[in-house]
Amino acid sequence: MGTKRAIRCFFKEKLVKGTLFLVLIALQWNPSKVLAFQENVDTTVDFNQYQGEVVDESTNNPLVFATLAVEGTNISTITNTEGGFLLKVPKNITDGNVIVSFLGYKNKTIPLSSLQPEKNRISLSVSITELSEININVPKDAAALVKETLARKGDNYFSDPTLMTAFYRETIRKRRKNVSLSEAVVSIYKSPYNSARNDALELYKARKSTDYSKLDTVALKLQGGPFNTLYVDIMKYPEFLFGEGSLSDYTFSFGRSTRINDRLIYVIKFNQRETVTAPLYNGELFIDVENKTLTSAVYSLNITDKDLASQLFVRRKPMGVDVWPTEVAYRVDYREKGGKWYYGYSSVMLEFKIDWEDRLFNSVYSMTAEMAVTDWERNESGQLPKNRERIKKSIILSDEAIGFSDPDFWGEYNIIEPERSIESAIKKIQRQLRRIERRSK
Known part of the structure; x- marks a missing residue:
């Protein structure tokens, strides 16, 4: 097997588990089917x-x-x-x-x-860290510290089944303009961090809005939905970043330390070794000094082969179109309660170019998926939802959601506040949909 093919097989296997794929299809827009969804809203505010x-x-x-x-x-x-x-x-x-x-x-x-x-x-205000504080017991081997942190997930993270409520959002932008937005409230059946059982997801509510006039006659969709962000939980799914035996493919070094929640934090920088040809990652790990706990991580994929990168991420595309990612970035943040840490927020940002065979200029798109845990409780029974109620890893959320509704659609659920640009885009799209609906009557 050739080197490039071996790399492709190795990395594609990881992506199949994570399901981070783009689906590009030729767009056939039927305005009469794109109508805003309305729901009877409970006016009781608690x-x-x-x-x-x-x-x-x-x-x-x-x-x-x-x-x-x-x-x-x-x-x-x-x-x-x-x-x-x-x-x-x-x-x-x-x-x-x-x-x-x-x-x-x-x-x-x-x-x-x-x-x-x-x-x-x-x-x-910025927390100032005195150098004397961080030089007393700094380990000499950054890689050993990372290994110890990964090994202690059973001690430092939730050891009970947990039912989490989370808000999930996918946004597609063409250059700086929003063209598509999908949102959902999901339930995460989180298994203990020391358990080999995967987490399960259940969709509670979802909505979407798309400005098809800006999509270049191509519909862009993200396969995997909330799973794309869930698998950024490094402590639960370390294989997606540091697979078995792959720690040796990186160099680790200490950066400038900082503070999070008044805790002293080591900043560990990691980079793919120059001798490794497979596309791996570069970034920073934020590790609690006292407990050797990962509190945050920010990293990106090392994209060196345009052709390989395209095959890794693009599941389907029209003829005469070349598509390749130019940046793939990840972030995960953990929170602490009662001495135990848990997954709190993660995001994936994918920027890519679409090059049309018969056009002079290409199009630049960015897609962001993010998920934030807004509430949780212990799952005393440990039961998971039935298979038919679970979100499938092949889900395309924009196909499952219906449309934007009354602002009170989300009721008491905490969500991430929409950006002003997204908010204005939604209002504009809603006006367009109302005009289309009036014309179709």
């Missing part, structure tokens, strides 16, 4: 809603993916790419506090009673 933004205290720059958690509960949300947040708290919780945290910044505790329904502005 929660208080708080909106606002989290920013850097010195620069006023937005802090992206900052966490807001209600103290003493499992309720949380994160900020969007513009620093905005939307937090929904049951009305029976009135005296609690909200803990706001962000990588490298000092936590801030805010009483719920001091938050307003809208226009809350929360500023965080």
Whole structure:
């Protein structure tokens, strides 16, 4: 077997498990079938809603993916790419506090009673780490620290079955314009971290909106849906990043340490060895100094072969079209409660080019999938949903969802606040759909 073929077989096997595939099909748009979905909404509101933004205290720059958690509960949300947040708290919780945290910044505790329904502005200050703190017991072998961290998942992470509620979103942009948006509330039947059993997913609610006029007569779809983000949970699925025996394919080194939630954190940089030809990863691991716990990871795929990369990610495409990824980036964040850590947020960003045989210029698209755990409880029975109720790994969420509805569609569920650009795109699409519906009558 040739070297390139061997690489393709090795890496494609990993992707089949993770199901991160693009499906491109020639688009045949029937406007009469693209109508906004409406649902009877329960007008009884049993929660208080708080909106606002989290920013850097010195620069006023937005802090992206900052966490807001209600103290003493499992309720949380994160900020969007513009620093905005939307937090929904049951009305029976009135005296609690909200803990706001962000990588490298000092936590801030805010009483719920001091938050307003809208226009809350929360500023965080940078946490300064003294070099003397991090030089006392720094291990000499970064690779050994990574191995120890992966081996301790049974001690440091949830050891009980857990039922999580999560918000999932897929966004497709053509250059800087949003062209498609799919969202869902899902249930994650999370198995213990020391268990070989895979997690199961169940779809609760889903919606979508697509501006077909910007899709170049090609419909782009992401196969795998929420599984694409679930498998970024490195501590549960280390084989997708560091497969058995593959740690030796990387070099590990210590970067500048930082703080998360007032904890001292080692920053471990890892890079694919130059002698390794298979496309692997480069990035950073954030490891708690005291407990040897992975708290976050940010990394990207090393794309060196355009042809191979295309075959790895593109499941189907029309004739006369070349498609290849130019960037594939991942992120995962963990949260802690009661001395145990658990999966809290992950994202996958895929940027790619579409080159038409008969066109002078190519098109640049980016696709983002992200999932945030917004609540959880112990799954006392340990039971999983029936097979017919589970989300299949081959799911294409945009085919399962129906359309955007009343803003109260999501009710009491915490979601990631839409970016202003996405919000305006949705409103524009909704106006177009209403005009189409009127014309079809």
